[in-house]
Amino acid sequence: LAYRKYSFVNWCPSCVTVLANEQVIDERCWRCESIVVQKELEQWFLKITDYAEELLQRCDELEGWPERVIAMQKNWIGKSTGVEVDFKIDGMDEHIRIFTTRQDTLFGATFVCIALIHPLTEKLFSDKDGLENLKTRYGRMDEKSGLFTGFRAINPMNGEKIPIYVANFVLMEYGTGAIMSVPAHDQRDFDFAQKYSLPVRVVIVPPTHPSPPRGEGEGGGEGLLSAITEAYEGEGVLVHSGQFSGLKSAIARERIAQFIEDKGIGKRVVNYKFRDWGISRQRYWGTPIPVIYCEKCGIVPVPEKDLPVILPENVKFKGKGGSPLLESEKFINTECPVCGGKARRETDTMDTFVDSSWYFIRYCLRKGNIDLASALRSLESEVRYWMPVDQYIGGIEHAVLHLLYSRFFVKVMRDLGLIDFSEPFKNLLTQGMVIKDGAKMSKSKGNVVDPNHLIQKYGADTLRLFSLFAAPPEKDLEWSDKGVEGAYRFLKRLWGIVYKNSDKLRVTSYEYKDKNSSLITHHSSQLLRKTHQTIKRVTTDIEREYHFNTAVAALMELVNEIASFKPGTHEDWASLRFSVERALLLLSPFAPHVAEELWEALGNKSSIFEERWPDWDEEIAKEERIELVIQVNGKLRSKLLIPLGITDDEIKEMALQESKVKDIVGRKTIKKVIVVKGKLVNIVIGG
């Protein structure tokens, strides 16, 4: 899966290193944002494309992943199925192999285009100056351009001779570096045909087209229409396509693919945009690529017993980028593990993403210096217990980097028999980024809000609480200091409640079994209900979607109720203490320092962090009365407090007796009454 090849690679001149395709963002380096250039180098690659199909297929298993990330990965892999077909070159013992996903439009091909750097280009092109001109002027593809080679290709479907162009928009890296051009059914080809006055032949008519002409007008100039103003790229019915005329495109694709294979002029193929992963980096800080180059034996892997290769420590950093390993003679010069002769170490290190592709597996193993392979294979392996990761959290920026590489690594490790699962992360939460002045907050951009002055003014707990309260985690957050005050006030209020009443609160204790005691006052039991409801809400909000913002909001509601609670009896004080304690427990993950401090102020001797997370009692949490919403024709007209456990008929009767309802209904006929249990009544009346 690891191989070395000489090729054009992405090169960051500022970092003085190679970058993977995934690390180039809008033609810029992912780390320093310098413009990336292409450089021809011999580099190490990992054959991630061997796993393209599995990486794609298993996307469907990633149920706990956001749709967006899955879409990005599928898109990145970029699978397309089609055919490769050979077009003979007229008067030459050569052919051009083209790739197309639309073999149903083969009869509409009116010219062929090959890439500027296609192997045949030099051969076919007599006008060397013109070619150079094209390369220099239009190599960047700002505008579609091409030149006629003077040669023609023979369309194997109908024997037609069509011109061969060299075109700047044809990519050598994808497919075969050559295409058939069907201007009637591909907009790019259409634009090109317009520019160079090439013929346009319609071979697909939309399915809604009135009675497609079947089998008529074969060959010759028939079907050549110049009237159309844009390409029709959709599905339809074939016309002017010989024996295939009259077929629907989907069926025709199948039949024509079969025809091509039967005739031996081409075959079905699958193409991916996905490229192999270049992992060589000209950096010091990375895992050395464990390879030795021997003058006699060539490339020799460092034997397992000599692993890991340790980076030398006494190297000179010049601060100009590039790897200092290149100048460390001690590191470079070594012996060949095979013949013992003079050899040289690889000085490139691995892409940082190689390490991060499997660290989560290593993290499961507690022991320090271990034989990793045997540890993984052991049946008692902690990896078996912990993996796959239940919940992974990271930024969206890893969608086609870390998250793709890790999926690849896990599959490779599985195929090596080291692990027995295929996907590393069951659930994925892509948390939003903090945005400042329209850009992602980052050190390199310098648009960072220094939290220190806010911490000095309000404390770390306030800042944390506010950050969690501001937005749900998956959302981007445009940072603003506004609102920090609110979190601060909230904590201060709770603080005040505890310290103002600490004498009374300290001496009381709440006995859970007293919940039905007749001593419990009405407002006391209301507070207890709210407390249990809050425990439930906070717990489920955290567990369900990590929605800390609504969890904090629920906590604020509880504290509001606590603040307005006026204890009278001893039992009231006990209820208050219970509520305050629960509130502190619920608060402890969000504002640990304040929670711990107040916990102690209540007279507790041990840390709040040694307490269990509180449970709620569904019975106590239940409202004893519900507010019934009364609608007439779907519009809110009245509300009614009703006790629990009342029948639908009774609810109906109560609603109809409501004076407001009576006014509105008047003499009109009641068509229907809909009762939604415990919630609402809707009375439908006639006009």
Add this chain to the structure above:
RNA sequence: GCGAGAGUGGCGGAACUGGCAGACGCGCUGGACUUAGGAUCCAGUGGGUAACUCCGUAGGGGUUCAACUCCCCUCUCUCGCACCA
């Protein structure tokens, strides 16, 4: 162009499977206590209206007793990929 997501008060955001739109917080308005208030507390706060009530979840249609939520069309924004044949 393709793919994904989003659009709710002045602002950040709530609303679980269709069932009270605007929870909670910021801000704002008025009041109390105050030498003072940028502290605290109380009341109010989607819009129009004196009020009944009406209008409101980007816009337009539809389904439904009932739509922020479901369906169709349109617009805007964000992100990803992109002459990928």
